């Protein structure tokens with residue numbers, strides 16, 4: 001996993017291993033995944049204090065475009081203003097509490113409540129109250145305009161923070177922009193957008209993607225294109241990553257395939273590369289793919305010049321605390337967002353979005369329809385179906401009086417790191 005050193009660009013993802021913090025080896029209490037009291041503490045002390053992704057900029061490109069998004073018990077309204085700025089408001093009318101918008105997306109020049117037609121402008125200011133003279137107490141605009149939430153942009157994503165005293169987004173993201181600006185997420189186009197209702201705690205879903213211990217068990221086919229052993233894990237202040245070599249076989253196979261594995265051959269064909277000369281030279285393929293892609297980047301419509309050789313072939317897998325997971329490849333990114341249920345620690349919402357880099361000169365495709373369904377009603381594809389099958393059973397088991405907590409291995413230490421960050425927010429008297 002040695003990246004080629006390079007000094008000519010200031011946008012460049014560091015590949016060096018971060019120092020290992022000592023996180024101990026204590027049991028992680030099961031109650032963090034099941035208790036309503038812990039869920040309440042998470043809401044009060046963590047979810048309402050962190051920066052969260054609300055939507056993509058491309059979902060609200062024009063003045064008056066809006067999108068509603070739910071996080072826990074709150075509904076938020078993100079709106080593109082006449083000045084081009086994205087703003088986030090609590091989605092609640094200050095007359096009698098109706099939600100200002102019920103639909104998922106739309107466009108309107110003003111934000112009019114559907115109950116008694118109180119009307120707000122795109123900055124959230126109350127501009128019209130029918131029969132205003134009938135309110136003997138008056139309708140003070142400062143008190144009754146929509147409540148605004150801190151909003152900022154990074155990576156083409158619109159972020160919000162429910163904390164009125166929020167630190168700047170850049171401070172919260174820490175190393176993330178320095179590491180990931182090289183991928184130019186703002187140039188990606190969303191190509192799939194799904195929400196799955198899962199019967200598990202949001203952290204059980206986060207955990208499922210922050211370790212590769214399970215790959216040998218539930219994704220055996222990935223052992224032919226995925227080195228799940230030689231993985232670099234880096235734990236930062238709040239966030240973490242692992243770097244997964246792709247188009248490389250796992251040492252767990254116990255032998256070196258002579259033939260190019262079918263899954264790798266299919267990939268080579270997809271980029272116009274002939275696998276035939278690589279039979280008997282399978283360990284050389286990963287680097288050859290990076291080289292081929294660089295040499296043919298114009299034909300592929302790509303620009304790999306900001307990425308190191310590992311990035312051109314591999315998955316740089318980043319976790320942005322608390323609920324964003326990014327499987328980042330040179331040409332596409334798989335985005336997961338785990339959102340807590342409004343009241344039940346045993347349920348959550350799992351958002352899955354695919355993003356593709358648009359080949360040069362190719363127009364952005366129209367936004368995909370958003371599809372929401374319960375786990376099991378539709379397939380998410382082989383690998384994500386494999387990932388999800390255990391989770392309702394994990395949640396059932398975690399609720400058992402016989403289960404005390406998570407017994408975490410070294411290779412699963414991103415889970416322990418996530419809990420450390422979480423408990424830094426929750427504080428001493430959380431469990």
Ligand code: FES
Pocket residue numbers: 093094095096097098113114115116117118
């Ligand atoms: S609740 Fe919105 S106008 Fe009455």
Ligand SMILES: [Fe+2]
Pocket residue numbers: 208209214215219383387
């Ligand atoms: Fe998995």
